[in-house]
Amino acid sequence: MQSHEETRKVELIIGQILRIGVITSAIVILIGMGLYFMNGAGYPTVIRNGHSMVDFPQRFSSIFAGIAEGKSYAVIMLGVFLLILTPVLRVVVSIYAFYKEHDTLYVVITSIVMVILMFAMFLGYRS
Template sequence: MDKDTKQQTTEEMADVQLIIGKILRLGVLVSATVMLIGLLLLIVKGNGGYPNNTFPTDFTEIWHGIAQLKPYAIMMLGIFLLILTPVLRVIVSIYSFYREGDNLYVVITTIVLVILGISFVFGILR
């Protein structure tokens, strides 16, 4: 690898690290905003929108609850977005390691992504 190529790769990796930081900040900000909207709706409506203070536990219930502006469903969406934030970070990291040519870390990070995916599936099936 020549000097210009190394410098270009270093600059690109610095850009990717900035993107990762922005993804994490934006993800937390968006999820906190969604949860705050749900909290405000809870305060205004006086209940979570579900009988006996239960809450939605699957995506279908959450989406239907969001369409009906049920506070607990909106708060669950905020929690889902918060969980999704580090997953996006892992995906961007795979790209970053690939661009660096670090195949070992591409494999390791891909395994982490697969494990996260499997845990989500088992969480949904539970």
């Protein structure tokens, strides 16, 4: 079993992960917004169902290519991706913490949550 001090350290690490993830994603999104106000979207406007829409980058490859070209929406999408990734990283750290505590039940439960998160991300990526 972990001591109270070790448990406290894990809680601090998890808190730092969440804090750093949110701050980093906010900074990236703000940079993307700054690029937008300076340069515009950087993506063509398309007409869908009679409505004018910007064609957002939706795949990792198009996001990274857009970032390399300095396109604002790609930078904003990276910030959103980092924000989504933050709680996933928290689940990974929790699995490790429960493993170190030899708490098999919570390792299994948290691993199931991780599989569900990965499955949902995969389905979202495919659609």
